[in-house]
Amino acid sequence: MIDLTQVAINGLLVGLVYGLVAVSFIVIYRSSRIVNLAQGEIVLVGALLIWTFTLGVKLPWAAGVPLALACCVGLSFFLERSIFRPLIGQPPFTVFMASVALLILLRGMAQLVWGAETRPFPAILPSGAWTIGPFILTKRLLIGAVMTIVLVELLHWFFMRTRQGMRLAAVAEDHYTALSMGISVRQAVAVAWIMGGVLGAVGAVVLLSGQIVSLSAASIGLRALPIALLGGMESVRGALVAGAIVGVGEAMASVYADPFTKGVSSQVLPFAIMICVLLFRPQGLFGWKVIERL
Amino acid sequence: MLLPTSVRFSTYATEGRYVHTRPQAVWLAGFLLALTILPQVASLYATGVLTVMFITLMAVYGLQVTVGTAGQINVAQSAFMGIGAFTAAKLSGMDVPFWLAIPAAGLAAAVLSIIFALPAIRVKGFYLALTTLAAQVMFPIIVIALPADWLGGPSGMAVEPIAIAGRMLASPADMYYFTLAGVVVCSVCAFNLQRNRFGRALRTVRDNELAAEVTGVNVAYYKVMSFFAGSLFAGVAGAFFAYYIRYVTTENFNLLLSIWYLGMLIVGGLASPLGAILGTVFVTAIQEVFHALGDSLLAAFPNIGGGLVFATSNVILGLCILLALIFEPRGLAHRWGVLKAAYRIWPFPHS
Numbered sequence: 001m002i003d004l005t006q007v008a009i010n011g012l013l014v015g016l017v018y019g020l021v022a023v024s025f026i027v028i029y030r031s032s033r034i035v036n037l038a039q040g041e042i043v044l045v046g047a048l049l050i051w052t053f054t055l056g057v058k059l060p061w062a063a064g065v066p067l068a069l070a071c072c073v074g075l076s077f078f079l080e081r082s083i084f085r086p087l088i089g090q091p092p093f094t095v096f097m098a099s100v101a102l103l104i105l106l107r108g109m110a111q112l113v114w115g116a117e118t119r120p121f122p123a124i125l126p127s128g129a130w131t132i133g134p135f136i137l138t139k140r141l142l143i144g145a146v147m148t149i150v151l152v153e154l155l156h157w158f159f160m161r162t163r164q165g166m167r168l169a170a171v172a173e174d175h176y177t178a179l180s181m182g183i184s185v186r187q188a189v190a191v192a193w194i195m196g197g198v199l200g201a202v203g204a205v206v207l208l209s210g211q212i213v214s215l216s217a218a219s220i221g222l223r224a225l226p227i228a229l230l231g232g233m234e235s236v237r238g239a240l241v242a243g244a245i246v247g248v249g250e251a252m253a254s255v256y257a258d259p260f261t262k263g264v265s266s267q268v269l270p271f272a273i274m275i276c277v278l279l280f281r282p283q284g285l286f287g288w289k290v291i292e293r294l
Numbered sequence: 295m296l297l298p299t300s301v302r303f304s305t306y307a308t309e310g311r312y313v314h315t316r317p318q319a320v321w322l323a324g325f326l327l328a329l330t331i332l333p334q335v336a337s338l339y340a341t342g343v344l345t346v347m348f349i350t351l352m353a354v355y356g357l358q359v360t361v362g363t364a365g366q367i368n369v370a371q372s373a374f375m376g377i378g379a380f381t382a383a384k385l386s387g388m389d390v391p392f393w394l395a396i397p398a399a400g401l402a403a404a405v406l407s408i409i410f411a412l413p414a415i416r417v418k419g420f421y422l423a424l425t426t427l428a429a430q431v432m433f434p435i436i437v438i439a440l441p442a443d444w445l446g447g448p449s450g451m452a453v454e455p456i457a458i459a460g461r462m463l464a465s466p467a468d469m470y471y472f473t474l475a476g477v478v479v480c481s482v483c484a485f486n487l488q489r490n491r492f493g494r495a496l497r498t499v500r501d502n503e504l505a506a507e508v509t510g511v512n513v514a515y516y517k518v519m520s521f522f523a524g525s526l527f528a529g530v531a532g533a534f535f536a537y538y539i540r541y542v543t544t545e546n547f548n549l550l551l552s553i554w555y556l557g558m559l560i561v562g563g564l565a566s567p568l569g570a571i572l573g574t575v576f577v578t579a580i581q582e583v584f585h586a587l588g589d590s591l592l593a594a595f596p597n598i599g600g601g602l603v604f605a606t607s608n609v610i611l612g613l614c615i616l617l618a619l620i621f622e623p624r625g626l627a628h629r630w631g632v633l634k635a636a637y638r639i640w641p642f643p644h645s
Contacts, residue, residue: 035420037369037427086620096367096420097560098619104553105612111605222431229424264439271428278413278425 002134007251009135015247016145017206021224022231022239023152024199029233030159031168031192032185033092033175034084037099039200040221041106046072046201047121047213048114054122061124069201076197080190088185089175107218116215123210144206148240151199155236168192172234226270230277232287241285246270298638310489329474333467341466347578348477349534354558354570355484356527361556362564363493364520365500366414367423370407371555373433374525376547377403378532380437380445383542386454396476396533403529404522411521415514418503422517430552434544450543453536469538476534480527484567487523496520550608557615563625572626580614581607 021043028036036042049071053064083102087095125140159165171178171188179185204213207220227246231238246269254266277284298318303309313319333341353375360368378399385395410429414422438448445451456463456472463472487493495516498506503513536542554577562573584591584603591602618625 035424083616083620090619092420093365093367094619094623096423097556098616100369100553100556101560101612101615101619103612104550104557104608105616107550108605108608108610108612111601112609116601222427225424225427262439264435267435268432271432274428275410275413275425278417278421282413282417282421 003255006135007255008248009137010141011248011251012244013138013141013145013247014251015227015243015245016148016240017141017203017243018220018224018227018247019231019239019243020144020148020151020199020206021203021220022227022243023148023155023236024196024203025221025224025228026231026233026236026239027155027199028192028196029228030172030236031195032084032189033172034095034099034189034192035233036102036196037096038102038106038221039196039224040218041103041110042072042076042197043200043204043220044110044213044215044218045075045106046197047204047208047217048110050124050201050205051119051121051213052114054124055120061122064122065124065205069198072197072201073194076193077190080193084189084193085186088189107215111215118212118214121208121211121213124205125209127210140206140209147202147206148243151202152236152240155195159236164191223270226274226277229274230284232284234288235284235286238284238286246273249273312485326478330471333470338466341470343578343582345466345470345473345538346535347574348473349531349538350555350558350578351477351571351574352480352531352534353528354555354562354574355480355567356524356531357555357559358484358524358564358567358570359487359496359527360520360524361559362566362569363488363500364496364517364524366411366517366520367420368426368521368524369423369549369552369556370410370426370430370433371524371528372547372549372551373430374403374407374528375532375535376433376437376542376544377406377525378529379536379542379547380451380532381529382533382536383451383453384445386536387451389454392456392533392537396530399533399536400526400529403532404526407521407525407528408518411518414517414521427549430549433547437544446543450541453540453542455540456537463537473534473538476530480530481567481571484527484570488566492516492519492523554611557611561611561614561618561625563627565624566627568630569625569627572630576626577611577614580610584610 021039024042025036025039028034028039046068049068050065053059053068053071054061057064059067079102083098084095087098125143128139130137130139130142159169167178167183168188168191170181170183171185175185178188203220203224204217208217227239227242229242230246231240231242249269250266253269254263257265298315301314308314313322332344336344353371356374357368357371360366360371381399381402382392382395385398386392390398407429410425411422413425437445440447442449463469495506495511496519498509498511499513499516499520506516507513532547535546539546558573558577559570560573561576562571563569581603584606588603591606622628
């Protein structure tokens with residue numbers, strides 16, 4: 001029983017941390033109706049920038065991380081300005097393809113600038129674990145999970161209670177309607193990308209702190225996508241619930257089913273959930289029901 | 295489309311022809327003749343590049359059916375190709391002749407693709423792309439985890455060479471001719487698919503689902519069938535790839551390759567198989583330029599080492615897709631059409 005609870009707690013924490021990356025998908029969709037398939041690459045570039053500004057140029061992380069985040073803001077702004085602004089009003093197909101192109105573009109750029117080698121990632125969050133009763137809680141993951149919850153609540157408040165947030169919601173609903181109501185779609189898309197970039201980098205800090213970073217860190221994006229979809233692409237809070245479900249499910253599968261399936265079940269589970277969500281409840285748990293249907 | 299002068303149609307059959315005039319027939323024959331002679335004069339390396347290009351072209355034809363004609367996003371074309379390749383590899387190990395193994399590989403990929411196309415009944419747009427993404431991610435995980443005597447596990451599978459009338463197809467030139475024959479058949483299929491009932495139904499689904507439904511096109515059925523047809527091409531391409539490379543592993547069929555195929559199609563133009571041809575040739579040419587420049591590139595970026603050509607090609611292809619999307623969504627095929635029209639009515643101006 002203690003084992004089971006321990007596995008569930010670990011899964012919950014990991015799921016919540018991946019939920020943070022899922023939120024970065026959601027804020028971009030939520031405010032500009034773009035599914036950014038390249039989010040994993042944005043996380044990767046964020047992680048490599050943090051490496052450059054901390055271990056690369058030997059700055060303390062308190063100075064390096066804000067610098068890296070500022071670079072992420074700059075990069076996101078540049079991407080919005082050069083790629084996604086000309087595509088405002090284009091069919092979703094075109095915008096999706098642009099994000100696919102961005103995926104290989106950023107992957108190639110990261111390899112050209114930083115090379116393919118594996119590097120240590122600075123230990124920004126404390127390592128080690130707290131022991132509470134019979135349970136062991138990894139400090140890094142616990143701090144990350146708490147950070148996710150705080151950020152999600154802040155974003156929820158932003159989207160639901162502030163004027164700027166409501167504007168973004170209008171843009172997510174329909175570009176043309178938003179334009180005719182006098183809302184700047186350009187500004188909304190820019191804000192969305194900056195939030196997505198920063199959240200991606202924060203996700204990188206939590207997930208990679210004290211670990212290693214290589215080009216394969218981009219797969220974080222693919223792991224977070226099922227969470228975003230299960231929670232619903234429009235619901236920031238949904239990512240928390242979905243992250244918990246997927247995280248616990250994955251942890252359970254990796255402990256109880258993987259020995260019999262050579263480690264497949266835990267890797268396949270999120271994507272199996274994703275296909276089921278698309279088949280039976282395409283809007284996810286908490287998404288808007290007005291999705292395009294036949 | 296602007297036709298050459300003095301072309302008149304009296305029946306539908308004459309209008310449906312691809313070759314209308316004698317010069318066109320001469321050009322086509324000359325082109326095919328040149329492709330036939332090529333491996334005799336070109337280097338072994340060039341022959342290999344062309345063979346891989348033909349195989350890629352088959353897969354991109356399939357993508358043109360799913361993405362270009364039916365408007366459904368598919369980011370798992372290389373996984374479907376992988377399914378075909380592993381099927382062919384398995385069948386070749388069981389002494390099944392190639393003329394059975396290749397169609398079987400196509401069918402295997404097509405049938406499996408239906409599972410991932412089923413959400414098409416409920417959702418549209420990018421949601422569908424996500425199920426194909428799931429297919430692409432799950433493919434290597436599952437193939438590697440299957441028992442090693444099924445599909446070879448992590449180390450992959452060897453493929454028996456093809457024997458035609460007791461003669462092994464071993465040399466690059468042999469494989470070139472074999473693939474050329476395959477790509478010619480695929481081209482005929484891809485071009486004809488555009489103008490039969492099936493292709494027209496797919497185009498209606500792409501352009502306006504409501505109108506399609508009203509005119510009696512079963513939208514969900516044709517969406518699923520667009521994946522079936524597209525993956526059929528992918529499976530056949532995978533089988534040819536397996537016979538060419540003679541050893542298949544899951545690393546040959548990753549997400550980046552799927553994106554590359556999509557990129558080729560977008561750069562070339564989504565609307566017709568001609569776009570698939572132009573895009574594949576264009577991207578292969580870019581790749582070969584970087585391959586040729588490899589040494590000097592290595593001198594410019596010494597800290598990168600292996601994978602440099604791949605990285606630069608990724609950047610360039612990404613840029614090409616973005617430029618195509620922003621400035622010329624109709625792709626190179628449209629530019630080619632404009633060029634042809636301008637040539638035909640010269641010296642009169644053409645926009």
